[in-house]
Amino acid sequence: MNWSINLKLSIRSILMNKVQSIISILGLGIGLGCVFLLSLLYIHENSFDNYIPKKENLYRVLQGSESLTSYPLGSTVQAEIPLVDNYFRYFQDSDVELKNAQNDLVKDKRFAYADTSLFACLGIRIIQGYASRSEREICISASTANRYFKKVNPINEILQVKINNQFLSLTVCGVYEDFPQNSRLYPNFICHLDLIIESIGRSQRHLEEYRRSSESFKDWDHFLFETYLLLNEKSEPENVLRHMQTYKNKTVNETRKEQDYDLQLVTDIYLQSSDLNERIETRKGNPTQLKYLLVISLFILLIAIVNYVFLTKAKMENRLKDFGVQKAMGASIKCILKQVLLESNMLSVISLLPATLVVILGFPFINETLECTLNVDVFMIWQSWLLLFLVVIVTGSISGIIIGLTITRRSSVDLIKGIKLNSSKRKGWTNSVLSIHFAIFIILVTGVLTIKKQLHYAQTSSKNIETENIIICELNSRELSKKHQSITNEIEKIPGVISTAGSLLIPPNMTNVSIGFMYENNEVQFDGLLTGKGMLDLLKIEFIDGQDFNEYRKNNIIFNESAAKKYNLKVGEVFNGFKVRGIVKDFNGHSFHSQVEPMVILQQHPQNMSLLAIKTTGLNNDEIRKKMAEFFKKISPDVIVNIYTLTDQVKQFYKKEQQQIQLISAFSLLAIVLSIMGLLGMVLNTISRKTKEIGIRKVNGAKTYQIITMLNKDFLKWVVFAFVVAFPIAWYVMDKWLANFAYKIELSWWIFALAGIIAMGIALLTVSIQSWRAATRNPVESLRYE
Template sequence: MKIPHSVKISFRSILKNKTQSLISILGLGIGLGCVFLLSLLYIHENSFDSFIPQKENLYRVLRGPVYLTSYPLGSTIKEEIPLVDNYFRYYQDSDVELKNSHHDLVRDKRFAYADTSLFTCLGIKILQGNSSRSEREICISASTANRYFNKENPINQILQVKINNRFLSLRVCGVYEDFPQNSRLYPNFICNLDLIRESLGRHQRYLGHFGKASEVFKDWDHFLFETYLLLNKNADPQNVLRHMQAYKNKTVDEKRRDQDYDLQIVTDIYLHSSALYEITESRTGNATQLKYLLVISLFILLIAVVNYVFLTKAKMENRLKDFGVQKAMGASTKSILKQVLLESNMLSFLSLFPASLVVLWGFPFINNTLERTLGIEVFMIWQSWVVLFLVVIVTGSISGIVIGLTITSRSSVDLIKGIKLKSLKGKGWTNSVLSIHFAIFIILVTGVLIIKKQLHYAQTSSKNIETENVIICEFNSLELSKQYQLITNEVEKIPGVICTAGSSLIPPVNLNMPVTLMYENHKVRFDGLFMGKGMLGLLGVQFLDGFDFGDFHPDQNDENEVIFNESAAKKYKLKVGELFNGFNVRGIVKDFSGHSFHSQIQPMVILQQDPQKMNLFAIKTSGLNNDEIRKKAGEFFSKLSPDVIVNIYTLKEQISEFYKKEQQQVKLLTAFSFFAIILSVMGLLGMVLNAIFLKRKEIGIRKVNGAKTIEILRMLNCDFAKWVIFSFVFACPIAWYAMHKWLENFAYKTELSWWIFVLSGLIAMGIALLTVSFQSWRAATRNPVESLRYE
């Protein structure tokens, strides 16, 4: 097939200007790659639960700001409201322990309890067998079946699953297809909902001595399940809601009686649940964050296109005479514009190669950083291809039209004489774009440094708690809890162990455990902790008055002794030895961090826990051999209870989990900073090449008249350096304001140190000077005869 002449000319032009063409392709490719990546993420996030066949009729029940409901609600609605065709209730555990086919003890995630109608409502196919219809049956996903049974038929196989500290034999009754990557619910195991009784025993044990049993299947005040309703096709959701409000009176809790029921369509749950009080093991999105990312992607594209225009302009300056000759020989304005547009689009399509590398790198980065499920499945959505095609065509066309119209607006005489493209020559516009580039980079780098500084402060400066060298062990079985004293005696013999103590919660924790007491004939709520003897001392909490808990003697009603923090003592005028709501005030401790630095310290009450019902075991070490201590403690626990996986981690690691969102922000800002500086360098490089081209005669004359290389470098560098300084002055107040607002999310925060802003500016200046100096040195060391020859 014969290649068109215009295509050959475009390829020759690209190859003739290899350096500038390569810079153009890389710069535009990075910009396009970022746009593709974030656009695909936007499309993917908005596609969640769109696979459900009857998605327009499937709703989740809300109660006020909470998405959890009681067990009787779903069945009662189905029986009494004819507009509801079907329903299912859903509860998911974070992970479970089970024995695989080789009888090895393993831990697996995504273990759910649900009504069998889940499969019908969500349109999930059962590939083999049927759904679980009794407590001792379990349905598993196809990938789980392959993982545990390989090529064997999983139906009627037995899985030993540990629920509430004992292994239950569950028969595999069915295998269902894996939930799609854009499904909010994604269980590997689905048990019959009746088995929830066993699971709740584990949660009651979590509170140890203070855990209370509940009849969940009859209790309208036990809010544990997500309830989904499949409405009739012709049903009005508002009509269903009016019927549902009558069920508010079935709850004893007065506050809950004032909360109205609401319905949330299933396709809105993933992205639009941020206003709900939601602690879930299911996937959750963030609509606000997604909008910010989309704006950032468009901004990156704008920068990339502007850079491309400047780079193309610098390249076209060398071809003005060629276009002038074409125009003088009779070439029409349309043909020249077509040629420029073709070359621009060819460069745009060539930039797809570096763009694809950015996308390939970006998929795992986005998934690991934001905990998303972006994969090649997104290309199955037709909108993805429309976005990719339009971005490439629009980018190449806009860039080509801007340059083409500027060239064709000049006469052939002006072009032959090499008169510059004045419409693109505006120095102020060019330098202002440069300033914006580096201002963005400075803002991003400042953000990264301040967030890291705040994270370091939050993770190392817990208020009045010694978080260093504290190892936490989870007691995942009654056998371990009952042997608390034996474990204490043996672990304290390990070299490097200073002391040990037990607790149900070890602060700082991410979990709020409210305790309600009576004060002056009305209820007051405290932040609650359940601790054993010695835990406060292990954490270095200081007593302002009174003493720590002594040995636990349940027959002497030790549970009637409590310890309050300083805030509670001041607010309610408490003193050691007095009674408060029937509790003897044993001690007052200095305020300490019960939770993350996001929240203010609240009035707190600490109750004593039964040692044989501890959920957590803490080890205070000297810090010299922590790895060895963790290893020996784990081995000892395995001897005591072989069928238990004991989680062992440090208090520092626990605190680090509080700030996962901020850690994600640091990674994102770092990535954007990286791309911002690359695009800034690309733009600066194009401007430098253009400036050197315009000043080639001046440089030659200066060299002939004895100017030194250092003087040429100073002349070229100073002009760009002052604009980087301007960008620093412009960026600092914006960065200060943005980070000041961000720090308002913390009750306890670090300072906005001046050196962070200076360091960001110096980094930007260093990168700019290195970029400019390299090209300036090449121009300054060139033979002046070559420079003068062009004129």
């Protein structure tokens, strides 16, 4: 039998069994789409920084677990170690405010400071002009140039950038090509490294009365930059490191003196830095999550293949005589196997249509959910096309071989007689696979419900601190900070405002400020909070002893309960030159992931406040926001007014968990769709085998509900078995997940019960629809069925 005849037979078979073929194609397409999508994500995430021409020789310097190093390190290494060809230092900030060519105030991202050698080391081409040579020059990306200057030549144009709460005029000296989407560093602006002192001043201005000067930031004792070294091709990293260890003693920082230098290959940074302290704004990968996603995608593909096999076997039950006749007429096993393989691979190829839809819809979903940069550029990587070819061919071939061998093992007599393919043992194995389907679904649903419950608890149950109806406004200009008192006086006149207070940070927040004090001749670290008078009362933080700050006095200090107990502190005592004014109950200054640590609360100078908190009744918040924005604009026109709520700030703690909910929900939906398809295939298979039995029962007076009950009973007991299997697994997994939280919910039985009921309901509905159709069929037709 030649290929053209096999092709015609395969097309005819697909068209004659439209419903089962469509279900097979959709189910397999969903599985293929998932494995394509998540595999492409895996390839993309592992391709970061592979664009760099000399990537095998470019390293980032680490010291212990710290990624930031001192200013002189790079230049000293290059000058004293001949094995190093080049270097650059890098720091990337977060948001920046600037004025465009039309003098409009806008906010942009990815503002970086670097040496000019960055472009040579990374292989980034400068399209126009040159890299910034002084602190009043700025180099911008091609997309940034188009965004701000459109058709105007940007060279020598002026950008006014807000640094240290004042606008600096920076001249555009160059335009560079955009960094690739798979680059860990991704700046829109690159300034001269010396300009960073202005940025340091901006971030440290609010700590003036408690910090040391940063004027000597170019010394060995300030660790502000990532340092990259380009080694020559013949050098060994070990030889460079051996010489570098002598630089540890150049700092007075005792901790740094104990930490060895290390070199991290540039292509390893993105996915192999989870245990490092990285404090600059760059793209970061999550290798653990990536592995989990890949495993999940393979499970979904496995389920899809199993479903496809069952559905195809159900379809093949109607063609046993055809195969028997072919075998009796001399067709070889190889010939029949070819026909089944061709049909299977045809379905696999056709499944690329729904798979493509899954990928198209999945790209924006994955990027938004995981904050990735996955795009069509991933198809420029040859492994992507190899993956596409292998998955399609292997999936179609494995499925075809399983079905083909099942058929060819039977004799031509058995096939002509129409003896079914399923034995009792195979039936038990088939139903056990159904249990795995629904067990996976139950585990996923349990995960979604548990995570949602924990997040609701974390976002609404802050320990000993009230977060509701608190509006926060950034005082992001010198005028706003200096007029803090007059601003609060005016805002308190707005209807709906209960009280106001200023602060450097407002808890709960994501920033850890570590403050050191001497205790028994040793320096000890406290979790720090700098705030103004009235803030503790506004947040309803309760005092155990003493009282809140009054008018500003630098030498007043407040501790939390943990600090007081650990260091035996009393109200009225003097601690490191500060008078202990009060002791407050422990409260969560950060997220529920961490335990409350010993905390010190210092008083912030009224003119150095960076944030203003407004406690409201909750009835007039929109009007309060509007009036605040208008009032701020009057005082400081050149400011972007940032207003948000404390509850919004708290939600940012759990962004990762919110992403997990979205992902698990999506996989739960796919799992139940595939489970329904698998169940449908099994039901069709069962009904095919029991068609005559159903007809005989109907003739003998069986009611429709009795036949439906008979058909449902076999399947529902396997769903119950799925729940029994899933319950301990889901309990163990969620208990491990909750271990990430210091303050957490108790696992509730109703979550597991609800997941089981949902699975049972879906199975009951799916089976009942098909059972009803079989039970209401004319018994005469059933008895004639062969």
